[in-house]
Amino acid sequence: MKGYFRKFVPLALATVFAALSVIYPARAAPDVSIAELQAVAHALGFLEGVPRSGTIEIGIVYNAGEPDGRALALQTAGRLTSISGPNQTTFKAVIIPTADLLQGTDQLDAVFLNPGTSNEAATITDAVKRRHLVSISDDPACLDTGCCVLMVRINGPVEIVLHTALAEIVGARFSTIFKMMVKRR
């Protein structure tokens, strides 16, 4: 009888785990996914001054020193332009190396900080403050370095943090309801 259980239990467990792995397949780790960009798009809908129709222009900021920096920025830009903006808008995306952010003259509604830009936070912060740009990132570290107005992260429960001091400096004004629902620091 004991031998029967020794054989049966591992077999049963293996069957259950095999079934669960089919029913609940492992999920791939996300980078700047379309879902993340959609969350960014929804958040922009609560920002004052963003067009309610027509085109919203977003700068995708990348680290030119990273081997895949430009390619990743192009990928993010492509994904962003494939989704709808808030209200009746569409997105236009331009990629911008961090070093060029300060000198740029494009009329941007916001900038998205692509992965890999965290070690250039000082440059970004300086540019954002001088050009009054609304910067958005999915990296929580951007809040500590003070280079993002908004941190939007969707891994696990959606987390949105508003950097109130930087928002005030760059003149970013969000609706009161939005400010009540996000975390602030």
Next chain:
Amino acid sequence: MSNARTNSGHKAAIRRAMYRIVSLTGIALAACPSMLHAQSIDYGSLEQLFGEPVTTSATGSPQRATEAPANMEIVTAEEIRRSGASDIPGVLRHVLGVDVMQWNSDNSDIGLRGYNQVYSPRVLVLIDGRQVYADHYGYTPWAALPVELNAIRQIEVVKGPNAALFGFNAVSGVINIITYSPLYDDVNTASVSGGTQGFGQGSAIKTLKFGDKGGLRLSASGRVDDDYSTPIPASAGTLLRNHNDHFAFDLDGVVRLSNSVQLEFEASHTGAASNDFGPVYSFAHDENLSSSVKTQLTADTDYGLVKATVYRNWISINTFNALNTKIKFDDEVTVAQFQDIYRLGTDHTLRLSLEYRHSSVNTTPFVGGHVFYDVYSAGGMWNWNITPSLSLTNAVRFDSLRLGRDGATPAGYPFVNSDWNRSLGEWSYNSGLVWKVDDPDTLRLLVSRGDQLPSLANFGAFVIASPAVNTTGNPNIDPTDVMNYEIDWDRALPIFGAKFRTAVFYEKFADLISLTGGSFGGAPAYTGMANAGSSAGRGMEVSLKGTFLTHWRWGANYRFEYISDQFEPFARDGKAYLDFEHVTPRHVAKANLGWADDRWEVDGFLGYQSATQGLAGLPFSSGSFLTPVPDYVSVDARLAYKPTEWATLSISGQNLLQSPQQQTSGPEVERRVFATLSVNY
């Protein structure tokens, strides 16, 4: 003369209160140095942003459902559609903690966490924040609500007292029905249904958009059906069943006055004739005509989100019972509200509120008198994010009620109008600590207190003066105090795409209100309503819900509850139309399984209730007694097919497993099957 003078005084008071509210709002708006984005709540955008429903029903401030300091179930539009139900009680009967007593095909009562009864008085029901709870008898006429299922974005069910936000009667909980916004959402649907019991229903909703400046939603519906054909228990009287019918019109509009100011308005009119199980567990026919108007101004200012609301409800209800007593209530409720929600620093949210309410109804079946009250309320809420993972919310409200009566009294009546010159002051509060232990786990500690106000009928609007029997409400009856303590634990199980929730609760009711027990003298002697004693409920809830393999969804929940009543001798063992210890089932379990793809939706719902007892009325309204209700299992189901993007064909059913089936002390319920064609245009 006195009546006319007093009513004129009330109208002047209402005008003054409205004038003050509008003036205060105007001053507040004029004082604002700058205005920000306009805001009524765009539930759709916020839900898409946060990946979960958003609610204001816990604190008055917009919050993610998982962060609200309340035990709340949110029924989404998809869940409403896939329930297969033809009315709101049919939707809610699948929800954890919701108890539905189905008396007739078109007549239900709803309680939360037990404590259910005919004319269930302890659940405050609102549509977009407007009370549809009827003050005159303290209940919700579910068959007469002016809302189409297709117009509902979500139904928010808050369990436990939430009187610090909503005031009197939100004591077992609140059901807030949130409809789509005419400004942000574009709902254009029409549907026709037919089914067993002669069921026929038509419904249409049209949204008109005026760019981003405003929107208007019009909806209309009509419904007819026969009642069940199962025998009416002898204890419920000898009245024959009538057909049920219902019609409703509703208009909702939003105008964006500027980038920061929105004006919302709503008007509705409903008529419903239905068979009804009345307060003394007797069978009756109801004819209900209800109307409402509401306007709300919302402004996003530097001083916070300011909202001023004024609305008025009219309910005219005729009841015909086996004693051939015609009871006709004309109930009017006027409410003016002002609130400001303000974010202070990074960690604090404050809400200040003021409210004025006037409610009045005629005396019936004795005619010639009016019973009314004015309620002045002030409240506040403070939400403190102590750390990123720990928040504390405290809300408090004080309601000051002034009761009154004018008009004629019957000869030999034991009261004079001045006996109603009474003031009541009641505090209510909600306190909630929410600790997000880690990403998957959230703990809540909740303590709350509220008051169930006696209905206007309890207060004396119900008067039978006859040679045979004299019955009256009681101007000296006290509100029911309700306390609730609970601990909740939510855990996300992402690997299974599921959520686990559990709650342990203890609730205590003091000064429960009975329709009998009072003895007031007079000639001949009057009997009537009285406070019957207290009751305590202890229970726990467990639920799991989730999705798998893209197309599947499932859920299972269980509630255990044990109630002990400590009633006065006259009310013990169900003798006074009031019993919770014997009537509330100990065990209630519900489960659902569904599958959907682009074309098909299939859903099944299982419900189990353990054996319990029900109340039944003695002849001539002389009291009640307990009668057994066996345990039962019920099955509801829906199958839907979309032949095109714009059309859906569905067939759904209730009580499919066994028909007829005894679920209450009323008539046995029957199997019901509906076929529906819905078109989006």
